[in-house]
Amino acid sequence: MKNTIAALVMGLGIAAAPMAVTPAPLIIGGSDSVRTVLETRKNQRVTVKLASGEELTGIVKLASEQVVHLAQLSGKEFYDAVVATKSIAALIIRTKD
Numbered sequence: 001m002k003n004t005i006a007a008l009v010m011g012l013g014i015a016a017a018p019m020a021v022t023p024a025p026l027i028i029g030g031s032d033s034v035r036t037v038l039e040t041r042k043n044q045r046v047t048v049k050l051a052s053g054e055e056l057t058g059i060v061k062l063a064s065e066q067v068v069h070l071a072q073l074s075g076k077e078f079y080d081a082v083v084a085t086k087s088i089a090a091l092i093i094r095t096k097d
Contacts, residue, residue: 023094034088038063046070047092048083055092056081 038060047057058070058081070081
C-alpha cells in the first residue's frame with residue numbers, strides 16, 4: 001500500500017512539473033532594443049546583467065519601454081523583480097541544450 005501511494009504521489013509530481021522550454025536561437029535585427037529582445041523571450045528564462053554588475057535570472061513576464069518584470073527569480077523563487085530597462089547592461093540568453 002505504501003508503495004502504491006508513493007508511486008501515485010511521484011506520478012502526480014511529475015505530471016505537475018512544468019514542461020521544459022527548448023532554447024531558441026537568438027536573432028537580432030538592426031532596430032532591436034533590450035525591450036524588443038526581451039519581448040521575444042516572454043515566458044522564457046533569461047539572465048539580466050545590470051550596469052551595477054548584479055545578475056538576475058528569471059522568467060520574462062512583461063517587457064515595456066521603461067521596465068521588465070522577471071518572475072521566479074533563481075535563488076529567490078518566491079520573489080519577482082521589476083528592473084528599469086535603462087539599467088540593463090546585457091542580456092544572457094540560453095540558446096542551446
